[in-house]
Amino acid sequence: MLSSxxxxxxxxxNLHAQSTIKIDGSSTVFPITEAMAEEFQTSKKGAVRVxxxxxGTGGGFKKFCRGETDVQDASxxxxxxxxESCRKAGVKYVELPIxxxxxxxxxxxxxxxxxEAAVPDLKKMWSPEAQGKVTxxxxxxxxxxxxxxxxxxxxxxxxTFDFFTEAIVGKAKSSRGDYTASEDDNTLVMGVANDRFxxxxxxxxxxxANKAKLRALPVKNAEASAKVKSVLPSRETVENATxxxxxxxxxxxxxxxxxxxxxxxxxxxxxxxxxxxxxxVKYVALPAKAYTMSLEHAKKNRVGSIFGGKEPIGMxxxxxxxxxxxx
Amino acid sequence: MSTAVLQSERAQVLDMRANIRRRQWVDLxxxxxxxxALLFAxxxxxxxxxxxxxxxxxxxxxxxxxxxxxxxxERAGILSAWVGSFAIMITTACCAIPLGIAAGVYLxxxxxxNWLTGLIELNIINLxxxxxxxxxxxxxxxxxxxxxxxxxxxxxGLTLGLLVLPIIxxxxxEAIRTVPNSIREAAYALGASRWxxxxxxxxxxxxxxxxxxxxxxxxxxIGETAPLITVGALTFIAFLPHPPxxxxxxxxxxxxxxxxxxxxxxQMFNWVSRPQPEFHVNAAxxxxxxLVMTLVMNGIAIWIRYRxxxxxxx
Numbered sequence: 001m002l003s004s005x006x007x008x009x010x011x012x013x014n015l016h017a018q019s020t021i022k023i024d025g026s027s028t029v030f031p032i033t034e035a036m037a038e039e040f041q042t043s044k045k046g047a048v049r050v051x052x053x054x055x056g057t058g059g060g061f062k063k064f065c066r067g068e069t070d071v072q073d074a075s076x077x078x079x080x081x082x083x084e085s086c087r088k089a090g091v092k093y094v095e096l097p098i099x100x101x102x103x104x105x106x107x108x109x110x111x112x113x114x115x116e117a118a119v120p121d122l123k124k125m126w127s128p129e130a131q132g133k134v135t136x137x138x139x140x141x142x143x144x145x146x147x148x149x150x151x152x153x154x155x156x157x158x159x160t161f162d163f164f165t166e167a168i169v170g171k172a173k174s175s176r177g178d179y180t181a182s183e184d185d186n187t188l189v190m191g192v193a194n195d196r197f198x199x200x201x202x203x204x205x206x207x208x209a210n211k212a213k214l215r216a217l218p219v220k221n222a223e224a225s226a227k228v229k230s231v232l233p234s235r236e237t238v239e240n241a242t243x244x245x246x247x248x249x250x251x252x253x254x255x256x257x258x259x260x261x262x263x264x265x266x267x268x269x270x271x272x273x274x275x276x277x278x279x280x281v282k283y284v285a286l287p288a289k290a291y292t293m294s295l296e297h298a299k300k301n302r303v304g305s306i307f308g309g310k311e312p313i314g315m316x317x318x319x320x321x322x323x324x325x326x327x
Numbered sequence: 328m329s330t331a332v333l334q335s336e337r338a339q340v341l342d343m344r345a346n347i348r349r350r351q352w353v354d355l356x357x358x359x360x361x362x363x364a365l366l367f368a369x370x371x372x373x374x375x376x377x378x379x380x381x382x383x384x385x386x387x388x389x390x391x392x393x394x395x396x397x398x399x400x401e402r403a404g405i406l407s408a409w410v411g412s413f414a415i416m417i418t419t420a421c422c423a424i425p426l427g428i429a430a431g432v433y434l435x436x437x438x439x440x441n442w443l444t445g446l447i448e449l450n451i452i453n454l455x456x457x458x459x460x461x462x463x464x465x466x467x468x469x470x471x472x473x474x475x476x477x478x479x480x481x482x483x484g485l486t487l488g489l490l491v492l493p494i495i496x497x498x499x500x501e502a503i504r505t506v507p508n509s510i511r512e513a514a515y516a517l518g519a520s521r522w523x524x525x526x527x528x529x530x531x532x533x534x535x536x537x538x539x540x541x542x543x544x545x546x547x548x549i550g551e552t553a554p555l556i557t558v559g560a561l562t563f564i565a566f567l568p569h570p571p572x573x574x575x576x577x578x579x580x581x582x583x584x585x586x587x588x589x590x591x592x593x594q595m596f597n598w599v600s601r602p603q604p605e606f607h608v609n610a611a612x613x614x615x616x617x618l619v620m621t622l623v624m625n626g627i628a629i630w631i632r633y634r635x636x637x638x639x640x641x
Contacts, residue, residue: 041565050563
C-alpha cells in the first residue's frame, strides 16, 4: 500500500509535461527574444512555455551544440570552432538575422577636442600594442591634451567586444587589456559620464537611454585627415549602412527542434512580429524584405551559416539579403 | 616621619593620579574610535538602504508581486522570481535541515573523539568558508550532468542545501553544547537510552539555538546568485512551476521540482543591466523586498533565541 503511494508520487514527476521552448545565448539579443517570448506566451495563453537565459553568445553556443537548447541568441555569426562542435554533435541549424545593433564610441560631454572618431585613431588607442604605452591623449594626436587617457569597453566574453576589436584592430578578440572592462554597459556609461578624459564604446541602446550624459562621436573609416564625411550613429545611418560600427544580430534555430510544432510556430511568430517588436525594445529592425526572406529559409529548413565564421563588418543590408538569397 | 619622606609619598600619589588620568584618556579615546568605526559602518549601510528605499519603495504595488517580467518596465513584476526563490528555499530547507541537525547531533553526542572525527570537523569548518561559486560548479557537474536532474528547482535547492549545510551543522553543535552535562546524566540516571535523551531533552532544550542557525543560513541562501547562475538559472520565465497540489489522486505533485526557475537576485541583476532607467527602479524595488525578507528572517531568529533563553532556566 505504502509503496504504491510512493510509486504514484514518483510517477507524477513525469505527468502532464507542457511543451517548453528553451532559449539561451547573448545578452544583447535577450531584450528582443524576451519580448517575443512574452508576446508568444500571451498569444498561446500559457499552452507553451518559453524560457530565456543569458549565457553569452559563446556560452550559449556550447549548450546549443550539445542539443540542450532549441534556439540560440547570437550577437555575431557562429564561429568556425562552434560550427565544428555542432557538426560533431549532429546539430544542424537555421541562421536567421533578426535586427541590427550598432556600437557607439562615446566621450564625456566636456570633451571639446574630439569631434570625430577616425578608425586609425581608435586603433592607436585600442590595439594590443598600445597596452602600457599609449596612456595619454596627446600620444594619439599631438593636438589633444596632455592628460591621462581613460578607456572603457566591453568585457572579453561579449559579442560587442569581438565585433569592436575585429572592426577597429582588424582581428577579433585582439585588444589591449589595461582598460576598464565591464559586461554591464551601465558601468561604462557611468565611467565615461564622470570623467572628462574618458572614451568608451557601448551598444546603441545604452547610448540612446543616456543621451544627456554622453556625446557620441561620428565615426569614419579613414585617416582623420582624409576628406571623408564621418557618420553619427542613428537609426537611419545604421539602416542605410553608412555607419561603420553596425552589425546584424541573429537567432539560430536547431533543425531538430524545428520538427516540434511549437518551436516552428515560435520561429515564424518571431519573424512575423520582428518589424514591430524590434524597434520597441530600442534596436534597429531589418527591412521587411529580410524578414520575409528569413521566413522562407525557416520554412524550407535551410541549414548552415552564410558568414563562414567571420564578422560581418560594414555589410550593407542589401549584401546581407543577397547572401541570404544565394544560399 | 621626616618631611622628606612625606614629600616623596605625596609625589608618588600625584604621579599615580597622572597615570590614572592618562589611562582614562586612552580608554576614552579607544571608546570614541570604536564608536566612530561603528558609525562609519552603520551610516554607510543606512545611506545605501535609504537610497535603495527612496528609489524602490514608490514602485512597490500589488501588481509588482503578481506580474511576470515584461519588456514594459511599468508592467514588469517579480512573480516568477519570488515564487522561484520561495520554492528553492523550501527545497533547501527540506534537504539541509534534517541532514545538518542529524550530522551535528552525531558529531557532538555519538561520534567517538578520534582522528577521523577531527578530520571531519576540520573539513566542515573549511566547507563553511568555501566561495559559493565552487558549490555551483560542483553542482553543475554532479547534479545537472551526472544525476541528470537538469537545470531545475531540485538542483538549485540541493546546491544551496549543500552550501548552508556546514553552517547548520556548526550552529547545531554549538547549541547542543550549551545544554549542561547534568541534564544528560539525569536522563541516563532515569534509564533513558541515548536516543531518548537526545530526542526528549537535548533537542528541545537546544532548539532555540538550532532554529536561529537554520534561519540565518536560509537568509544567506536567499541572496545567493553565483551558484544558481552556474547551475543554469534562467533570466526570463513568464510561467509558474507546476502546482504542488492536484485535484486527482495522489493529490500531491512533485512535478514542480523538475521545473526551470529564476530567483529574485537574478531578476534584479538583469534589470540593473538594462539601458532604460525605469528598469533600474524595478531593480531597486526588488532589492527592497529582498532586504525586508532578510531582515524579517533575521528578526525572527533573534526573537526565537530571546524566547528560548527566557523559558529555559537551569
